[in-house]
Amino acid sequence: MGDYAYAAPSTVDSTVELLSNTAQSGGRAQVLAGGTDVLVQMRSVDREPRLLVDVKQLAETNKLSIGDEEIYIGAAIASAVLNENAELKGKLPGLIESADLIGSTQIQGRCTIGGNLCNSSPAGDTIPALIANSAVCHIVGADGERNVPVEDFLTGVGTNCMAPHEFLLGLRIPTPKGRTGDAYLRFIPRTEMDIAVAGAGVRLTLDENGTCTEARVGIGAVAPTALVVPDAAAALIGSNVDEAALNAAADACSAAASPITDKRGTVEYRTKVVGVLCKRAGAIARDRAVVA
Amino acid sequence: MAKVHVSTTVNGQPQEVLVEPNDSLLDTLRDGLGLTGTKEGCATGDCGACSVTLDGRLVCSCLVLGVEADGKEVGTIEGVADGDGLHVLQQKFLEHAALQCGVCTPGFIVAAKALLEKNPDPDETTIRYWLAGNLCRCTGYDKIVRAVQDAASELATPA
Ligand SMILES: Cc1cc2nc3c(=O)[nH]c(=O)nc-3n(C[C@H](O)[C@H](O)[C@H](O)COP(=O)(O)OP(=O)(O)OC[C@H]3O[C@@H](n4cnc5c(N)ncnc54)[C@H](O)[C@@H]3O)c2cc1C
Ligand code: FES
Ligand code: FES
Numbered sequence A: 001m002g003d004y005a006y007a008a009p010s011t012v013d014s015t016v017e018l019l020s021n022t023a024q025s026g027g028r029a030q031v032l033a034g035g036t037d038v039l040v041q042m043r044s045v046d047r048e049p050r051l052l053v054d055v056k057q058l059a060e061t062n063k064l065s066i067g068d069e070e071i072y073i074g075a076a077i078a079s080a081v082l083n084e085n086a087e088l089k090g091k092l093p094g095l096i097e098s099a100d101l102i103g104s105t106q107i108q109g110r111c112t113i114g115g116n117l118c119n120s121s122p123a124g125d126t127i128p129a130l131i132a133n134s135a136v137c138h139i140v141g142a143d144g145e146r147n148v149p150v151e152d153f154l155t156g157v158g159t160n161c162m163a164p165h166e167f168l169l170g171l172r173i174p175t176p177k178g179r180t181g182d183a184y185l186r187f188i189p190r191t192e193m194d195i196a197v198a199g200a201g202v203r204l205t206l207d208e209n210g211t212c213t214e215a216r217v218g219i220g221a222v223a224p225t226a227l228v229v230p231d232a233a234a235a236l237i238g239s240n241v242d243e244a245a246l247n248a249a250a251d252a253c254s255a256a257a258s259p260i261t262d263k264r265g266t267v268e269y270r271t272k273v274v275g276v277l278c279k280r281a282g283a284i285a286r287d288r289a290v291v292a
Numbered sequence B: 001m002a003k004v005h006v007s008t009t010v011n012g013q014p015q016e017v018l019v020e021p022n023d024s025l026l027d028t029l030r031d032g033l034g035l036t037g038t039k040e041g042c043a044t045g046d047c048g049a050c051s052v053t054l055d056g057r058l059v060c061s062c063l064v065l066g067v068e069a070d071g072k073e074v075g076t077i078e079g080v081a082d083g084d085g086l087h088v089l090q091q092k093f094l095e096h097a098a099l100q101c102g103v104c105t106p107g108f109i110v111a112a113k114a115l116l117e118k119n120p121d122p123d124e125t126t127i128r129y130w131l132a133g134n135l136c137r138c139t140g141y142d143k144i145v146r147a148v149q150d151a152a153s154e155l156a157t158p159a
Helices: A012-024 A038-043 A079-083 A086-091 A093-100 A113-119 A126-132 A230-236 A243-256 A267-291 B025-032 B088-095 B105-118 B124-133 B142-156
Strands: A005-007 A029-032 A051-054 A064-066 A070-074 A136-141 A144-149 A154-156 A167-174 A179-187 A198-206 A212-220 B004-010 B013-019 B051-054 B057-060 B073-075
Touching: A012 A029, A012 A051, A012 A136, A012 A167, A064 A086, A070 A086, A070 A113, A079 A086, A079 A093, A086 A093, A093 A113, A093 A126, A093 A179, A093 A198, A093 A267, A113 A126, A113 A167, A126 A179, A126 A198, A126 A212, A179 A267, A198 A267, A212 A230, A212 A243, A212 A267, A230 A243, A243 A267, B013 B025, B025 B051, B051 B105, B057 B105, B088 B105, B088 B142, B105 B124, B105 B142, B124 B142
Parallel strands: A005 A051, A029 A051, B004 B073
Antiparallel strands: A064 A070, A070 A167, A136 A144, A136 A167, A179 A198, A198 A212, B004 B013, B051 B057, B051 B073
C-alpha cells in the first residue's frame, strides 16, 4: 500500500499506458472524471491509497458532436455544460434531464454521464435513459478500442466490464430521427438531492399515423443493474401509445423488476412504482415525438 | 507523501501552494492558503458550505482535488466584497437577517452570486432550486431567498 498520487495525462495513449503499467506492477489506479463519487468514496468506504488518473484533459473525453447518424458525448463533460447545449437538449431531452437530476447546482458543475455510468450504481439516474437511447460505450484500453452497449457494460452492483487498463472515452447514441421522443422519470421522497427509489427511461418513434414503430425502455434502482425491458418496448410497438399500451408496458416493467427492500422503499412499492414511472415517461416521450 | 506543486489563481491573485495529491481544494484553500472563509459542513457534497467557483463554474470545493486547481481560476467568499465595500448580496443578507450561526453563509453567497451572474432576474422557484445544494440549519431559508430576491432587484435597478 503506497501513497496517493495524481496524474492528468494529455493523450489517450499515455492514459492507457499509465493504467496498464499500474495494473501490471500490482498497483492500483482509478480514473477520475468529475470526482463526485470518487472523492466521497475515497473518504469513507474505500480509503486505500491509489493513483488517481484524471481524464478531463483529453480532447477525446471532451468531444461533443451531433451528427446525422450519431450523437457523441465525451465521458468527461460536466452535466452543467451538457444542459447549456440547447441543440443537444432538443435532441435528447430525456437523457439531459436525467443528467440534470444528479445532485445540486454544485454537483452539476462537476458530475459527468460517463462517471455516473462507470460508477455503475443500480440507481444511477442517467443509466436507464442511456439504455432507452440505445447508447453504446466507446471504450479504449491496451488492446485498442471497443464498443459495448450500456446494458452489456453493466455486470453488477458497482461493477462493469472494463479491464483495469481500459477507460471510457464517450457514449455513442443514435441520432433521433423523424417523430422520436425520449423521457426519464425517477421517484425520490424529496424534490432534489436524493437517490432514486425507482426510475424509468423510454425512447420511442411514431409514424405519421401516430403508430409506434420503435421503442426502448430502461429501468433503474429495481435490480442489481439497470435493465433493458424488451417486453415493455414490445407492448408499445404497433400501438398508438394509448392508455392500454402504456399499462401493458408498465406491467412488463414491474414484471422485470427484482428490487430489494431498504429504507427508501419496499419490494412491493418499487415493483409497482417502476411501472407507473414507465407509463408516465412513455406518455411524455410520445408527446415529445408528436411535436418532434 | 510526495507533495505536488500547484499554481493557481484565487480571487484574481496568482498563488503557489504545495498539496498532498488527495487533499481537497477545500483543504488547500483553508490550510494551504489560509483562506478560511470557505467552510466545511459535510465533506461529502451535500451541504454546499464549501461552495466556490472554478473557472467561473459553481462547485463544491470538498469534491475537487487541490491539484485540480492547477492552472485554473478559483473564486471564494474572500473575493466577493470590494475591499471594505460589501457586495449587494452580503448587504442584503445582513438587512434581511438571512444568517444566524453563519456557517452556511459564505456558501450561500458564493452560490447566489453565481446564480445572479447567470440569471439576473430569477423567480423564487429558480432561486430555491439553484440553492437546493446549500443547507442551512438555522434560518429556515425564507430570509435567504428574500435577501437574494432583493439583491437581484437592486442589481437590476441601481440606486
Ligand atoms: C450530493 C450528491 C448528490 C448526488 N446525487 C445523485 C443523483 O441524484 N443521481 C445519481 O445518479 N447520482 C448522484 N450522485 C452521484 C454522482 O454525482 C454521479 O454518479 C456522477 O454522475 C458521477 O460522475 P463523476 O464525473 O463525478 O464521476 P467520478 O466520481 O469521477 O467517477 C465515478 C466512477 O466512475 C469511474 N469513472 C469515471 N469516469 C470514467 C471514465 N471515463 N472511464 C472509466 N471510469 C470512469 C471512476 O473511477 C469512479 O469509479 C450524487 C453525488 C453527490 C455527492
Ligand atoms: S463541505 Fe462540501 S458540500 Fe458540505
Ligand atoms: S445560519 Fe446557521 S446554518 Fe445557516
